[in-house]
Amino acid sequence: MSVPTAALDPSVCAPLPVLGRDVTVPLVTGGEVAYAALDYAASAPALQRVWDDVAAYAPYYGSVHRGAGYLSQLSTDLFEGSRRTVAEFLGCRADDQVVFTRSTTDSLNLLAAALPADCQVFVYETEHHASLLPWRDARVTYLNAPRTPAQAVETLERALADRDPYGPALVCVTGASNVTGELWPVKELAAAAHAHGARIVLDAAQLAPHHPVDIAELDADWVAFSGHKLYAPFGSGVLAGRADWLQAAEPYLAGGGASRKVARRADGGVDVDWHTTAARHEAGSPNVIGVHAIASACKALTEAGFDHLVAREQELVARVRQGLAEVPEVRVLSLFGDDAPRVGVISFVVRGWNSSHFAAALSAEYGIGVRDGLFCAHPLVRTLLGSDPQDPGECGAPEAEPGERSLNAIRVSFGAGTPDEHIDRFLRAVSELVRDGARWNYRTEDGRCVPDRGEAAQL
Numbered sequence: 001m002s003v004p005t006a007a008l009d010p011s012v013c014a015p016l017p018v019l020g021r022d023v024t025v026p027l028v029t030g031g032e033v034a035y036a037a038l039d040y041a042a043s044a045p046a047l048q049r050v051w052d053d054v055a056a057y058a059p060y061y062g063s064v065h066r067g068a069g070y071l072s073q074l075s076t077d078l079f080e081g082s083r084r085t086v087a088e089f090l091g092c093r094a095d096d097q098v099v100f101t102r103s104t105t106d107s108l109n110l111l112a113a114a115l116p117a118d119c120q121v122f123v124y125e126t127e128h129h130a131s132l133l134p135w136r137d138a139r140v141t142y143l144n145a146p147r148t149p150a151q152a153v154e155t156l157e158r159a160l161a162d163r164d165p166y167g168p169a170l171v172c173v174t175g176a177s178n179v180t181g182e183l184w185p186v187k188e189l190a191a192a193a194h195a196h197g198a199r200i201v202l203d204a205a206q207l208a209p210h211h212p213v214d215i216a217e218l219d220a221d222w223v224a225f226s227g228h229k230l231y232a233p234f235g236s237g238v239l240a241g242r243a244d245w246l247q248a249a250e251p252y253l254a255g256g257g258a259s260r261k262v263a264r265r266a267d268g269g270v271d272v273d274w275h276t277t278a279a280r281h282e283a284g285s286p287n288v289i290g291v292h293a294i295a296s297a298c299k300a301l302t303e304a305g306f307d308h309l310v311a312r313e314q315e316l317v318a319r320v321r322q323g324l325a326e327v328p329e330v331r332v333l334s335l336f337g338d339d340a341p342r343v344g345v346i347s348f349v350v351r352g353w354n355s356s357h358f359a360a361a362l363s364a365e366y367g368i369g370v371r372d373g374l375f376c377a378h379p380l381v382r383t384l385l386g387s388d389p390q391d392p393g394e395c396g397a398p399e400a401e402p403g404e405r406s407l408n409a410i411r412v413s414f415g416a417g418t419p420d421e422h423i424d425r426f427l428r429a430v431s432e433l434v435r436d437g438a439r440w441n442y443r444t445e446d447g448r449c450v451p452d453r454g455e456a457a458q459l
Contacts, residue, residue, distance in 0.1 A: 013308035016300070017048035018231065018417030025367045028440045028451045033367035036422035040229070041178050041345045041413035042371055044209055046293070047231040053296040054233070054289055064288055065257065065279075079288050082295035083278070089298035090223055090240050091214035097243040099278045100236065100291050104205040105130040107224035107239035108172070110281055111201055112138065114249035119168040122159055122198070124152070125379040126179075126335065131172045131203040131224075132379070138170075145383045148336055149185040153192050160196035169198035175207030179377050179384070179411065181317075181345030182336050183211070190219045201241070205229050209415055210313060210343035212306050215241060227294040231301075231416065236290030247276045251283060258283035301416070309416050313344050316414055316423055320346055323427035329353075329434050333384040333409060344418070347375070347411040349385065350434060355408040356449035361438040364451045366429040368422070371411040381409055 024032040037045055057078065062071030064079045083098045092098065101107045112134040115121070121135040124143045141159055146152035156171060163169060171193045176183050186202055193200040199221040204213050208225040215223050222241030228234045251258040251274055258280055261273040274280050301309065321338075324330045329351040334340065350358050359372035374381045385407065412426060441452040 013305065013312045015312075015419050016231075016304060016309075016416045018045040019048060019051055020045045021417070021419070027367060028364040036366070036368040036425055038412045038414055038418070038422060038426055039369050039371045040209070040415045040418070041181075041206060041375075041411060043228045043234070044231050044415055045417055046233050047297060047300050047417065049300045050232050050293050050296045054293050057289070057292055061288070064286060075288055078292055079286065082291045085295040085298050086238055087240065089213075089302065090238075091216045092240055093216050095243060096215065096241050097246060097278045098238060098240045099246065099281050100286060100294075101224075101239055102235060102287070103130075103228070103237040104128075104203060104224045104226040105134070105237075107237050108201070108203065109134040110239055110252045111170075111222060111224070111245075112136070113252055114245045114281075115170065116168045116245060116248070118165075119170055120163055121170050121172060122156060123172045124155075125383070126177065127172065127174055127377065127380070128178050128203065128205070129376045129378070130205070131174065131201075132377075135172075145335060145380060149188070149340075153185060153188045156189055157192045157196070160193065160198055163196075166197070169193075169196070171198055171200040172203065173200065174203045174205075175213065176210065176343045176345065177335070177377075177380070178206045178345060179347050179375050179380050179409075180334050180336075181206070181342035181413070182334065182340045183207075183342060186220065187218050190221075194219065199242070206343060206345060209301075211310060227290055227297070230294060230297045232293035232297045233290060236287050236294050238294065243276075246278075246281060249281075250274075252281040253283040255283035257286075304416070313415060316418060316420075317342060317344055317346070319423055320344075320412065320414075320427065324348060324430065327431055327434050330430065333381075335380075335384070344414040345411065346413070347381075347384075347409045349409050350430075353433075354449065355410045356444075357438070357442055358433065359410050360442055360449040360451065361433055361440070362426070362429055364442075365433075365439055366425060368426055368429055370426075371413070373408045375409075375411055382407065385409065 020037060023035045025035045026032050060071050060074050062075040064076045087098050101110055108131050115138050120139045122141045122143060123132055126145045143155050143159055146155055173184055173189055175186055190200045201222040201224065202220045204223050204225040207213055209230045213223060222239060224239050227236035258274055259272050260275050263271050265271055324332055330348050333347045349355060355372040359370050362368040362370055442449050443452050
């Protein structure tokens with residue numbers, strides 16, 4: 001998969017308005033500064049357009065599917081209309097289902113619960129935990145981290161060809177790494193999977209906010225993503241794709257909405273006729289506002305011109321990579337090499353710095369929010385850092401003191417709402433911290449590196 005930047009001028013696409021763009025935060029050195037949100041890979045700020053759409057709907061809030069009143073009917077139309085919008089956004093095929101969930105993690109756990117008996121799952125060690133861990137009731141083959149896209153395909157082909165017994169199989173792969181931002185060869189992996197009688201699910205949590213995703217063009221069987229990474233509020237997600245395994249499985253949650261008919265039997269038991277549509281796995285009152293927000297974000301990205309958004313983001317990627325390359329102490333993490341196409345997610349380490357210390361200084365002294373840790377992708381980060389897979393270290397809870405080596409990295413991530421100034425400030429901050437050191441003293445508290453109150457560093 002490549003990034004389409006052909007002949008597009010990124011200057012024609014300004015950053016999309018997002019919530020929080022005017023929020024100011026205090027600095028330990030005094031004063032306040034506009035917050036630079038550069039942690040999009042964890043949760044992107046909600047688009048202003050999405051928030052406005054949610055606010056416009058809020059007075060008309062009502063139950064869905066079973067209410068006779070006007071607001072219930074309006075909410076039902078909105079809910080099912082959102083399903084159609086998401087299907088169009090993903091390029092779904094005519095017989096695909098769009099199931100609304102709570103997140104990517106929820107989506108992949110739903111699919112894991114729907115696997116046929118004796119299904120074997122193939123997953124790379126490079127996956128986010130959301131796609132690495134849900135397959136507890138299946139036979140799982142973990143594939144080593146490839147060092148090129150071609151090696152990723154070759155590794156999968158060998159594993160699928162060698163499987164025994166030959167039966168149902170599922171491949172789970174990310175579209176864009178949440179650690180390195182690198183794009184994976186999804187279409188080629190799908191072709192390899194199908195050639196060996198397997199299916200493939202695409203974790204698009206990091207891909208969908210940065211790059212068009214077409215499930216039919218990629219020939220993926222399922223796609224999963226989260227609203228909170230797609231510029232929508234927390235609490236909503238999507239699993240879209242083939243219906244047969246989902247229809248054959250027991251409902252993910254048993255309850256109202258998933259059932260069409262429930263009747264008592266003469267022996268005192270209960271007979272249930274479950275839905276065969278997406279409702280089968282959407283029991284309970286759904287998150288209508290969250291679903292509406294996802295659909296609004298899909299529309300906003302489409303209407304803004306995804307190609308232009310991609311082109312501008314690629315300009316930001318190039319600027320960040322060039323700026324980091326000018327600091328010899330910085331090492332950018334990569335699986336596929338410097339020339340690999342990637343989205344706006346970049347992880348790095350700084351020689352002589354504990355990653356938590358560096359991230360804390362970016363926040364406290366410059367008002368810049370990044371992420372440090374293992375990014376819920378522990379095997380991948382440890383591979384990239386060259387550490388032993390058994391080494392200690394927790395996501396977001398480094399054990400090293402400021403100045404000591406840690407097993408963590410720093411991640412900067414950005415997207416459609418990122419102003420140029422945030423990128424400029426970040427690069428200036430990295431250069432100044434490496435050259436001059438932190439201006440404040442820091443300590444470890446509850447596993448996090450935090451500024452010492454009232455203790456400026458002696459420079």
